[in-house]
Amino acid sequence: MAVRIYALLARKARRAVVFRRGPSKRVLLLDWRTDTDTFVPGQWLKGRIYERRSDLSPGGHKLAYFAASWKRPFQTWTAISRPPWLTAVALWPKGDAWGGGALFDDETHVRVNHFAQEIRLADGFTLPRHVKVTDCGAWSGRGEDIPIWYARLVRDGWTQTQVGVEHRNEYLKERVWFVYDPPQVWSKPSPTDDRVALQMILRGIKETNGAWYLTEHAVAGAKGERFAIGESDWADWDANGDLLFAQDGIVFRAKAAKAPGAWDVRPVADLRGMKYEEVVSPKEARRW
16 A cells, blocks of 8 residues: 655744545644654544645644545535644535635635635634635636645745646556656755755656656755655755655655765654544644
8 A cells, every 4th residue: 555645844833744645545644843853643534635735824833725525515625724633623615626725825814725606614614803714816716736736836935947748648548647758847945055956856647556746856956966866755845954755655854964965864754554543633623
């Protein structure tokens, strides 16, 4: 069983959330304190969380996520929760997989990626008066992972350095449905040395019996040196300049070594052996 890992880093705190997926319709949310590499498991979801349409508030105290159970009453929905819990403190029903998700402009302003007429809280939910919710403008409710994913990447310092060329294969007859050749490339400079950049390389979409996004990551140095991580689910910079990435169900931390282009890599969390369990959130997780 493949385990997929994706993380969201808080912009103003040494805190992150980790989506641990596996089997395909079981997702666990974990709280990750990046200053101590402490991981605290929270709740599982029986269904699918679209992590690229999700966002973490600047301080890391609220998570906006888009999820699907394909069961009544909602089928799909956008929710806000208090990680590592998935219990919603706000929930907007969606019903399909077009659009969905949300972005935090700050701790009290949320843009929900639904059509304007869909931005209605489900029965039983209210928001504090200081919390403001709007749609996402002209593209609200449209697309799938894009545009929320791309908007979040740009906001968090990524730049698309190569658009890539998409080639569509016949679905279910080729190993990869969409192939990017040349690949799509995004780049993000290190927070401690802007001459060093992390690259996210998208080579394809929808691999048969594999990942939805075929991504590789690498670090490009100032003098052309290169540290290739290879095929990996996720990577980003920690605030202290460490390289963080997930590969084969394991989360790694890497520190720059003395030799040019060399990195000292160590695992900080092996999430492969975890199994689904019913977990009830505490009372404080059910209040805004």
